[in-house]
Amino acid sequence: xxxxxxxxxxxxxxxxxAIFFAFPFLLVAxxxxxxxxxxxxxxxxxxxxxxxxxxxxxxxxxxxxxxYVRLTRDSLYVxxxxxxxxxxxxxxxxxxxxxxxxxxxxxxxxxRLRQALVMAVILxxxxxxxxxxxxxxxxxxxxxxxxxxxxxxxxxxxxxxxTEAAVLLGLVYAYLPFMVLPLYAVLExxxxxxxxxxxxxxxxxxxxFWRVTFPLSLPGAAAGALLCFIPxxxxxxxxxxxxxxxxLMLGRVIWTEFFANRDWPAASAVAIVLLxxxxxxxxxxxxxxxxxxx
Amino acid sequence: MSGRPNIGGIRETFAPWEDPTARPLVRFExxxxxFGDTQAVNDVSLSIxxxxxxxxxxxxxxxxxxxxxxxxxxxQPDAGxxxxxxxxxxxxxxHRRPVHMMFQSYALFPHLSVAQNIAFGLKRQGVxxxxxxxxxxxxxxxxxxxxxxxxxxxxxxxxxxxxxxxxRALAPRPRILLLDEPMAALDKKLREExxxxxxxLQQTLGLTFMIVTHDQDEAMVVADRIAVMRAGEIVxxxxxxxVYEAPADRYVAGFIGDVNLFEGRVATxxxxxxxLLSQDGPIEAEGAGPVGETAWxxxxxxxxxxxxxxxxxxxxxxxxxxxxxxxxxxxxxLVEVAPGRTIRAARxxxxxxxxxxxxCGDAVWLSFEPxxxxxxxx
Numbered sequence: 001x002x003x004x005x006x007x008x009x010x011x012x013x014x015x016x017x018a019i020f021f022a023f024p025f026l027l028v029a030x031x032x033x034x035x036x037x038x039x040x041x042x043x044x045x046x047x048x049x050x051x052x053x054x055x056x057x058x059x060x061x062x063x064x065x066x067x068y069v070r071l072t073r074d075s076l077y078v079x080x081x082x083x084x085x086x087x088x089x090x091x092x093x094x095x096x097x098x099x100x101x102x103x104x105x106x107x108x109x110x111x112r113l114r115q116a117l118v119m120a121v122i123l124x125x126x127x128x129x130x131x132x133x134x135x136x137x138x139x140x141x142x143x144x145x146x147x148x149x150x151x152x153x154x155x156x157x158x159x160x161x162x163t164e165a166a167v168l169l170g171l172v173y174a175y176l177p178f179m180v181l182p183l184y185a186v187l188e189x190x191x192x193x194x195x196x197x198x199x200x201x202x203x204x205x206x207x208x209f210w211r212v213t214f215p216l217s218l219p220g221a222a223a224g225a226l227l228c229f230i231p232x233x234x235x236x237x238x239x240x241x242x243x244x245x246x247x248l249m250l251g252r253v254i255w256t257e258f259f260a261n262r263d264w265p266a267a268s269a270v271a272i273v274l275l276x277x278x279x280x281x282x283x284x285x286x287x288x289x290x291x292x293x294x
Numbered sequence: 295m296s297g298r299p300n301i302g303g304i305r306e307t308f309a310p311w312e313d314p315t316a317r318p319l320v321r322f323e324x325x326x327x328x329f330g331d332t333q334a335v336n337d338v339s340l341s342i343x344x345x346x347x348x349x350x351x352x353x354x355x356x357x358x359x360x361x362x363x364x365x366x367x368x369x370q371p372d373a374g375x376x377x378x379x380x381x382x383x384x385x386x387x388x389h390r391r392p393v394h395m396m397f398q399s400y401a402l403f404p405h406l407s408v409a410q411n412i413a414f415g416l417k418r419q420g421v422x423x424x425x426x427x428x429x430x431x432x433x434x435x436x437x438x439x440x441x442x443x444x445x446x447x448x449x450x451x452x453x454x455x456x457x458x459x460x461x462r463a464l465a466p467r468p469r470i471l472l473l474d475e476p477m478a479a480l481d482k483k484l485r486e487e488x489x490x491x492x493x494x495l496q497q498t499l500g501l502t503f504m505i506v507t508h509d510q511d512e513a514m515v516v517a518d519r520i521a522v523m524r525a526g527e528i529v530x531x532x533x534x535x536x537v538y539e540a541p542a543d544r545y546v547a548g549f550i551g552d553v554n555l556f557e558g559r560v561a562t563x564x565x566x567x568x569x570l571l572s573q574d575g576p577i578e579a580e581g582a583g584p585v586g587e588t589a590w591x592x593x594x595x596x597x598x599x600x601x602x603x604x605x606x607x608x609x610x611x612x613x614x615x616x617x618x619x620x621x622x623x624x625x626x627x628l629v630e631v632a633p634g635r636t637i638r639a640a641r642x643x644x645x646x647x648x649x650x651x652x653x654c655g656d657a658v659w660l661s662f663e664p665x666x667x668x669x670x671x672x
Contacts, residue, residue, distance in 0.1 A: 196368055197401035199388040201466065202418030207389075211414075215405045 025275075032268035033063040042262045067269040077270065080248040085277070087164065087249060088233040091171035092225045098172060099179035099224060104213075106180075107187035114188070121180050133170060133241050140166055140242070162244030170238040175231070179224040186220030187213070219289065226285050230278050250274050308518060310343040317380060319344045319502055320365060320470060325374035327360055334360040336526035337374070342470070347496050347503045349513035352523035353549070358506045361523075362472050365504070366395045378469065389418070394468035398475040400459035402447040408458050409434070409443035415466035433461040436495065453484050460492075464499070473505040477512060489515045510550045514538065522546050538594075543672035547592045552626075554598065554637050555670075556591040560584055568669045574631055578608050581669035590670040597666035598639035600627055601659045602650065609667070611637060611660045615652055627652065629660055 034043040045062035048055035071077040106117045124132060139145045140161040147157040160166045190213065198208035236251030243249070250270055257267035310316040318341035327335040335357040342348045350358040363369045364376055367388035375382050383391055394415065402411050409430050416426040434440050437457035447455055456476065463471055476492070477485040493516050496503045507513050513520045514534040521531045522545075530542035541547035544555060558572030560583040568583040569576055570591050583589040604612070613631035626640045639660055652658065 191399060191401065193397045193399050193401040194403060196366075196388070197395070197397055197403070197462075198414070199368075200366060200393075200395050201415035201462070202389045204387075204389055207418070212403060212405075216403075 028268045028271055031264050032067055032272050033065065034265045036263045036265050043264050067265045071269055080250050080253045083248040084233050084250040087167060088229050091168050091232050092229045094168060094172050095175055095179040095228050096221060096225060099176055099183055103180045103183035103187055106184055121177050133237055136170055136242060137161065164247055166242040167239050167247050170242040171232050174238060175228040178227045182223040182227060183217060183220040186217050190216055222285060222288060226281055229281065233278060234274050316343060318342055319379060321377040323375040325364065325371045325376060327364065327369060327372050333526050338528055340521060340528060342502065342504060344502055345500055347516055347518045349517035349520045350506045350523060351510060351513040351520050353508055356523040357526040358523050359474060362474060362504060362506045366393055366472055367391050392469040393472060394463040394466060395472040395474060396459050396463045396476050398478055400455050402455060402458055404447055407443065408445050411458055412462045412465050414462060419466055429465055433465045437461045452479055456480060470502040470504055473503060475507055492516055522549060540668060544590055544670055547670065552595050552638055553592045560587055560589050567664060574611055578664040579667035579669050580665045583669045583671060591667050592670055593662050593667040595626060595638040595640040598637065598660050598662045600639045600641055605659045605661045609662050609664060613658060613660065615654050615656045615658055617654060629658055
């Protein structure tokens with residue numbers, strides 16, 4: 001009885017996953033195994049329903065992994081893949097460095113102030129993401145706000161728009177809440193008597209932080225880093241708006257293949273490779289979480 | 295102390311607080327502490343001696359934990375001094391005080407094994423690895439957790455966690471061990487066992503323990519002396535038997551154990567005996583009181599005898615049994631001696647069968663010896 005009910009409860013999320021994840025995923029996987037063609041839509045094979053079962057069979061026979069082989073041959077894809085992972089990894093590291101002190105500071109505030117500060121971390125989400133990234137263009141452009149400020153204090157101007165630095169800045173800015181919130185959640189939950197116990201047993205406040213607070217906050221740091229790393233590796237808007245043409249990221253490659261080259265199979269294959277790459281850290285994270293909760 | 299009657303019928307030999315030349319290990323001198331508008335601790339002076347098991351007893355919010363935390367260094371007194379072995383330690387941060395605390399929540403480090411938890415303080419002291427490992431083993435044996443060193447705290451039962459917390463606080467050999475409600479999370483049976491274990495440990499190690507508790511039974515069992523606190527102040531300090539048999543005031547009498555109180559005007563006070571005119575008639579008790587003024591005579595239920603026949607003499611009250619509770623070892627009776635006025639009496643069930651058992655509605659006569667009652671003026 002109970003089992004039947006829990007089975008029923010699983011139907012809705014299962015249906016959701018099937019419609020909005022499994023089906024589109026299979027569609028993209030099928031596309032990646034097709035060949036590009038000058039047609040509408042721009043790929044073959046397509047199932048010829050008039051032939052019946054034979055048509056379906058012919059369709060599956062025409063699917064191959066040729067596009068994937070093409071990806072490994074062209075250094076553009078490999079470079080973009082490596083560069084995406086590198087930029088996302090650096091940004092995740094920077095986010096940890098910036099986000100940890102913020103989360104720690106908020107968690108150590110009196111409870112009433114905490115609410116307001118958490119709100120302040122979330123507040124930027126109330127404005128459009130796109131507008132906020134455009135604002136960075138206005139700040140970073142050669143005659144922008146940043147250089148105006150630098151000139152005012154007598155410093156030489158910097159020209160970082162359309163560089164990797166600008167992309168990193170944009171990523172750290174946009175993803176900061178995703179780093180701060182999971183870190184804050186573990187830090188805020190931490191029993192204060194643990195710190196007192198560490199100090200009682202001979203730790204200076206700094207030692208108590210490194211030996212107790214920090215190791216216990218690692219699950220939050222891992223959650224935050226992954227929560228940021230995964231979407232950042234596939235990020236399109238930020239590198240497109242803030243990064244120059246030399247900033248290679250898979251998100252842009254997918255866009256270019258789809259819309260500029262009309263090479264749907266290549267775009268789909270890149271998307272599948274990105275997904276496969278990101279499954280690895282997710283699995284690692286799952287394992288680590290399972291270890292913690294055990 | 296030959297002339298003094300022996301309170302509680304227990305002969306005690308350990309009493310450094312009665313020796314004027316003894317120097318206390320810990321001394322609170324006029325200590326006060328306020329949190330906002332709340333005066334948590336108000337002008338407390340207290341001495342704790344080497345090898346003593348000292349209990350701070352009081353209801354929650356009475357300031358007992360704050361007082362202990364000031365000794366650990368987690369709170370700074372607003373006024374007064376906290377001294378350890380004759381030295382004012384006010385300026386020392388918690389990590390420099392040779393005082394260790396066992397936290398009410400145990401505060402075990404969840405990311406470290408049992409052995410690493412116990413070695414935590416030793417590492418900070420710079421104890422060599424081999425020696426620390428030996429000490430950890432010694433501690434595990436002491437708290438009977440041999441072989442569990444590699445476990446994580448969350449793989450232990452509540453009682454085991456409590457013993458790890460104890461071992462961790464004891465391992466660096468503190469001058470004084472502070473126990474903050476150490477048994478609050480244990481069930482009754484385990485709590486009683488642990489109380490005796492703690493006493494044993496304190497005796498064998500020859501250490502000084504200070505316990506904070508709201509449980510009067512616990513304080514009575516473990517402590518050499520009890521300080522009863524109320525609203526930031528210490529009301530009475532004494533041996534368990536003194537606090538029980540000679541409470542300083544009505545608050546202490548009521549907080550520790552059950553008590554029957556007779557309020558009235560003191561008619562006479564002579565020859566070590568007080569005669570009080572109460573609403574229940576004249577009551578006598580040994581002691582002294584201010585003639586003509588209001589005072590109270592307190593008598594514990596177990597010192598009130600229950601009879602089925604009228605009794606001659608003083609301190610006899612006639613009434614009917616309103617209710618009773620059979621506790622196995624004791625039976626307590628609630629006797630109505632006047633409309634709305636009840637007296638509690640307790641009788642040890644010394645035999646298995648009684649020829650004429652008492653029940654609700656029975657007419658009884660209560661009596662107690664003047665020597666069994668105390669006169670309270672506050």
